[in-house]
Amino acid sequence: MELDDRKWTILKAIIQTYLETGEPVGSRTISKMPELNLSSATIRNEMSDLEEMGLIIQPHTSSGRIPSDKGYRLYVDRLMEEKEAEVSQMKQVMISRQDKMELLLKQIVRYLAVNTNYATMITSPQYHRTKLKFMQLSIVDEEQILATVVAEGNVVKNRIIHMEHGLNREQVLQLNILLNSRLNGLTIEQINLSTISKLKQEAGIQSDLISQVLDAVADAISQEEDVEVYTSGATNIFKYPELSADTDKASGLIHAFEEKHPLLSLMDNEGSEHAIKVSIGSELQNENMKDCSVVTASYDLGDGMYGRIGIVGPKRMDYDKVVGILKDLTGQLDEVYRNGDPDKQN
């Protein structure tokens, strides 16, 4: 069967009504809409067709219809197409360059939660492709050396290195020169074991001590993926009875928001070259979230720093609004962080 124009209009009407009310939609409700002038009986016939096509579902005999995952999918896909060129008019968010990246992310995620009434999350930027900018070892006291690493985008990492027998100033100075001249400009990815072992050789006779330091530095740089996830508005799910009426469900969902890894995998954007991606219900492959939809977007702060933003809500999420807000936000980030400063900035 084919989805003709009238069927599409009806499907849209059903979904939009359901988005608003959260209640199954009956034929009568649709027939009363002015834009299509049909009796409820006709609508019923069409609905029957739509159901046969798997786009809508009847929770039980003699109830109204609700969209199926497949129905949502279709709706969202078409929506995205329409949205593609559209200009949004969200009011300007207060984004300013922050020295503290963390603070900025928290602000954003909070802003989103407040403005959408859904649960939101954001990852800290990852920066594999980031280049090393500057690096410094300093003597703190006899046994401790502070290693400071600055990467593009002014991402700063510190590491205190404990040593049984400290280095003297002379040695530290040499090391600093060596490190900076050899590693500068390399991306984090490029600094791997072979680079390090080459450096060790160059360091010459003191290599015993120095290799300790280098190991620690290498460790500090390529530090285990410390992506952070910040969340906000988890309690917004209580605003949607279909998510919170059943205490167990609500509990599982909120719980899912406490765990970092499941959240990260939600925001994975593998297999999608679109910046904005919508995953619906079962597509999420997460038992706790089977009644949810997740909209994710990439943000890019320049300098190879990019991360993901996610919004979690009920399937009857206001996709239109959410996609719009995300588009605006990522656009604004772009503007602030890469505007008129084509070389680079924090």
Place this chain on the structure above:
Amino acid sequence: MELDDRKWTILKAIIQTYLETGEPVGSRTISKMPELNLSSATIRNEMSDLEEMGLIIQPHTSSGRIPSDKGYRLYVDRLMEEKEAEVSQMKQVMISRQDKMELLLKQIVRYLAVNTNYATMITSPQYHRTKLKFMQLSIVDEEQILATVVAEGNVVKNRIIHMEHGLNREQVLQLNILLNSRLNGLTIEQINLSTISKLKQEAGIQSDLISQVLDAVADAISQEEDVEVYTSGATNIFKYPELSADTDKASGLIHAFEEKHPLLSLMDNEGSEHAIKVSIGSELQNENMKDCSVVTASYDLGDGMYGRIGIVGPKRMDYDKVVGILKDLTGQLDEVYRNGDPDKQN
């Protein structure tokens, strides 16, 4: 009326039974206990007395009794007395010195949540009394200077300072010497405006540029109280029907766990010189938490770094266990972080 021995025994029995079951306790249940050999009728008389004294409450006519806030209070106070000398036997937690303080705190708060089945929280250590250990300015590029500050306890702070006209190496070197010689060993608190302005004078003629740097440094050091709060196990509240049966209540509670400031004020320990403090229901002065109890404890990592840990649960919390675990935990932290340093204690 006086709380004689028998009344106390009965009260204890009521509270303990209620802690286990969460259901109002009837006279018959108590009378069946072997340690006191009384009929239910007698118990009823005593209960009537206890109610008159405000220690227990009858949710409605002809129901069993539950402890009142006042009752809990009495119970907890006496419990703490008994507990005072007792040795606990919790199995060793894996605590090791972490370079990343954040990670340690997250581990602890998670450990607590898992082991108590309550919601838990911990503040990052505050360190007003911490002494400055080391400090370094480095030139990153023409316009940016990196300021690194190390305090006791190896707390490291970074700050990128943007300058229109950069400093040359010579100037930076001088500044480093000046800063370290003047500020070293001072506590964060001691480095206030007057110290800074004195420094500015000493810096001499280049003071224009330099004062920019100093301002930024001062700012970085005394950075707005950036106490963090980490939480875990918020969803544990779903394990207690009296907290989660009503969706609104549960929502409010979980929501309270998303906000930093309310949590901080919960963990305030003003007015209590005890390391461990129990607040019950209305004592918390927080509408969302009126059905909860909060147990808080101080931890001390030495070097003037101390913070608070909190456990939030239903009023019928297992106070005994919670207090025990907290005692153990703070003890272990003490041991690991200040071992062989017998001068001060928590």
Place this chain on the structure above:
DNA sequence: TGTTAGCACTCGGATTATTGGAGTGCTAAC
């Protein structure tokens, strides 16, 4: 052939009765 009115039927959700049992307070006897 597509649309519509009409009608019998279904089913979930809300509301109202019904019941059982745990618990109390009181009284009188030990």
Place this chain on the structure above:
DNA sequence: GTTAGCACTCCAATAATCCGAGTGCTAACA
């Protein structure tokens, strides 16, 4: 001071009832 006995209360769980929104189907109509 303690206890047995009894009448009474009230919640919570279960069952019974009702209501209405919504459907599918059929027959008539344009």
